[in-house]
Amino acid sequence: MNTSTIINELKFKAIRSSGAGGQHVNKVSSKVELSFDIISSNGLTDDEKLLLNQKLSSRLTKTGVLVLQCGESRSQYRNKELVIKRFLDIIKTNLHIPKKRKATKPSKAAIKRRLENKQHNAIKKANRKKPL
Secondary structure, X not given: OOHHHHHHHOEEEEEOOOOOOHHHHHOOOOEEEEEEEOOOOOOXXXXXXXXXXXXXXXXXXXXXXXXXXXXXXXXXXXXXXXXXXXXXXXXXXXXXOOOOOOOOOOOHHHHHHHHHHHHHHHHHHHOOOOOO
């Protein structure tokens, strides 16, 4: 993954934010919409594109475009920074492939300890009974 190439491929659009804000909110486009076309990206390998298409399938449009929006801040510049940060986090987490788990057996000492503890508890409970 080439981050600088990917950031250059991002497309931004400023739109009006919703919510409270009086007359000013009707004049200013502070909400930022980011769109990234995964399929035509030059910063990703074919394997990475395939992996992202599978993992982000519910977040992609029909044409394979990832669309994110940010309207948290009143500043368009700050919203652009936030949406880029969120985008990079999404890409990095979805490109991460977890290590395969190796099956292991408990050691002989651990098995012995478990059985001794089990026997100890059995004796303890047996001692609670009334004698016959």
